[in-house]
Amino acid sequence: MKYGTSTAGSFNYHYFKAVGSTNDTLAELARNNAPEWTVVLADHQTNGRGRYRRNWDSPAGLGMWASLLLRPAFDSRLLNLVNLLVANTMATVLEQLAASVQQQMDTGLKWPNDVWVGDKKICGILPESSFSGQKLQYIIVGVGLNINQSISEFSEDLQPIATSLKIETGREWPVKLVMTRFLETFRQQYSELFPNQTGKILDDYRKKMLFKNETVNLLLNDQTISAVIRDIDDDGFLEVEHGGQTKVINSGEFRVQPVRVN
């Protein structure tokens, strides 16, 4: 069910009470020529998707379940840097929101684009791109941010590994305010940094990158290898050391799983 549309702040917003997945709703709008900076926001997703086709819990009113449409004119080689900028921006905005209520929040980034607070995830990003031949047509950036959940509102599986803005700051937040702060900051940064200043994205990302020099498991289908995270390269791919050699992995290849010491 659709609530409405608006063009506040030069974004084209489409608000829904419930959709399957905001990424899918936006993909349909994109195929029908929706302009760049179109945004789909839903109170609730019945089929929210995470990376690797995992389910993404999207309860009504408790988070930002939104997707943003970009139509970059630049080389698709920079695609991965867009994802890193989304994560950088979300981390900065969350810290600023916390500071605005005199709370300190230290965010970290798990490659490629999960935002964590301490050892818990607060935000996940699902970028999906469409190509015509070699040419990039559009990118849909799906953002799932936990905002108003209390710990007991997460499922049992998620309770040890998930957090929300409310848990971290001790107060509830209007979803639209958080979304607007994120979108406006992202748009300003994106316009400033692409395509010629992308070095800043890498620098900012490295400052917040988690598990540097730590051993992680890399999962590929049924294969798991153990490797040490070293850095990201200029394309934003992950550099790891495995068997005495440096290996560069892209986000479609492997899942990175921290090795937890309990």
Ligand code: BTN
């Ligand atoms: C992940 O960390 O696995 C990515 C989660 C992305 C969830 C968001 S919620 C809005 C958008 N619509 C979806 O179906 N998924 C993304």
